[in-house]
Amino acid sequence: MRVMAQMAMVMNLDKCIGCHTCSVTCKQAWTNRAGTEYVWFNNVETRPGLGYPRTYEDQEEWKGGWELNKRGRLTLKAGGRWKKLATIFSNPKLPSIQDYYEPWTYDYETLTNSPATDNFPVARPKSLITGKDMNVEWSANWDDDLGGSKEHASRDVMLKGIEDKVKMEFEETFMFYLPRICEHCLNPSCAASCPSGAIYKRSEDGIVLVDQDRCRGWRMCVSGCPYKKIYFNHRTGKAEKCTFCYPRIEVGIPTVCSETCVGRLRYIGLVLYDADKVLEQASIEDEQALYQAQRECFLDPEDPEVQRAAEVAGIPGDWVEAAKRSPVWALINKYEVALPLHPEYRTMPMVWYIPPLSPVVDVIKDTGHDAEDHGNLFAAIDALRIPVEYLANLFTAGDVETVNKVLRRLAAMRAYMRDINLGRDPDDSIPAKVGMDGETMYDMFRLLAIAKYEERYVIPSAHAEQAHALEEIATECSLSFEGGPGMYESGPFGEGSGRPVPVAVENFQMLRDRQTSDTLAAPEDKSTRVNLLNWDGKGVPSGLFPPKPDAQPDVPDAGLTGGTGGQGSHPPGDRPGEDSGRGKGA
């Protein structure tokens, strides 16, 4: 047994309203740079739909992930090492920019510079690839909310086998949102595809990262990832991917996408797993057994033997404690409602999903029946084969039974909690029907519905004794690197050449302090700040402007009440010249 810790995520799809806040904040934080215009480390897809890039799930086309060869051994679907090297001069399975979408901006200058004319000036879309006028035809979520699905959605790979039964008539179909980030797999096929060995899995927390200094731009990882969550920066010529916001995770705060999630549907926590078992479990022949096989890699942090092995493996004690409290572990193992996305790719993904009950609930509601009644819900789950089969194609390689089981648990919770909320006696026969007891079901409800920040995100910060080795626990000014804060300047050898810049300029420690402090803002340099809220507008309090190099300190301005120690209208503590540290005699 080789215990390793993995930072993992669960998303509750029933709560996703498709607002794209996660995508936008992630893009603001990580990919708002030249070369990554088309890149969304986090994207939200409407399902059924084509996804981003289009039809990325069609592995017969894109050859991502792993497969079993004739001898039953795990091999890369796109071909092994020799084939990779033989095709290195032009990657045969690289999505083109058109498969994602051609990024564009608008020519706003024609609006602002337009002279007065009879006609409205028009801001034309300009391609960010060619710089020329372009016709906008597709984007990362062009088929949002089933837009245009009558034409496109039939190409959704997950509809294979049930396409004749799915009605794409708008009022008769079902839909839900699927937010996706990098899966930070236990068996990452991107890393296995990288000829340079630049993609690595961090042994401390399992986060999969690209070493930007070692990446040589062979692009095999883009093809190798079945989720298409590695992107090629076309300006720097390097691969980039979701980092699980590791600088934030290291100091114990959640990823940007989780932090800003409006529906609070994301959970982050640790999972302990047995690294020795991964290969064996990923090689199990039956695709539908892969969900169970992956769960068998996980280790119970309550098990004393696991705890001992974790200690031997150098996993700190508080990490094991955090693994015990992990919401991800609870949703996967205790309540058994979270499922992996596409286990059939055999990469052992570590971002799991609670499938949505809403397609079922919606149908019952529309027929006028009681959508909170567990009898109705159970019957509908059995009867509504299409959404359930579709979910099974996404989460269990087509195993309807497992999805059914999860949906029945969610349905039972709905019915059970209604009784409690209405002040009726809870009916313990409902949880019994799905193999749970009342207390566990209530705990599950608490975690899914009202869990607070600290319960949704159980992130042990990286360890103090390792702190000096961390990327972001810095003790110096984070701008004090060579060359100053000039980010993304071009060196002489093309975009982004030259010395590296740090991944983040913000000091994440400070960010955490700000987010976890009791007051709204408790800056350390408060004494030198001016509180404009109780400034009466007269005069210039010291500290409002930086000192002039040759000016006398505290020269009273017209109307300023007493330069030094004046008993004016300023409340104590905000008197000018007293707290600023440059008062009289300075």
Next chain:
Amino acid sequence: MDQFLWVVVPYLCLAAFVVGHFWRYRYDKFGWTTRSSQLYEDRLLRLGSPMFHFGMLGVVGGHVIGLLVPRSWTDAVGIDDHLYHYLAVGGGLLAGVLTVVGMVILIYRRRMVGPVFSATTVMDKVMYAFLAAVIVLGMWNTIAGSIFTLGGEYNYREGVSVWYRSFLAFQPDADLMADAPIGFQLHALVAFALFALWPFTRLVHVFSAPVGYITRPYIVYRSRDDVQLGSHSPRAGWERVGK
């Protein structure tokens, strides 16, 4: 003049090549990439790039044999001049034609496909000019010199190759080069200029040929970076003990 052209210039270029690579690797690991443009355009690249690169592998292999293997060795194995000539010209033509056709496709693509052209740096253009010149001169030597023997018969294994080995042994014999036909002289000079430019162009990717991929384990595990502290190096005088 001969000493300058065939001793001073080659050694200067060699020095630029070696020191330049060392410096570039230290200064610009992040910029060390193939700078692929496949994302912009796929069809032409899929045709031209393998042709050019595989052709180039043949060309380099041919140069290694032609320049580094002395005549006495091939004589010892029993390959006479006639057979050697056929092998060299045949192999050279095949590799050369692949390279030239691939290069024409790639240069056409680089100029005519909008996004690819706009992603081309000045250094790329300079590099393309030198690379194309070297290849064209090399082909000229093969076709005009070795097949049609324009300007008289010349056996480079008695001249250029010997000079090249003497150059590598740091005992250069400039006269051997001075007596070579103008085509060979130009080819060598432009090639040396290209070598001097090499570390400052995208050609550095040649030295990242990922041969280690064959033997390394599929999944790489790495601990957090222990060498660098934080996102910046420590101030002078504050380096950590040990590391």
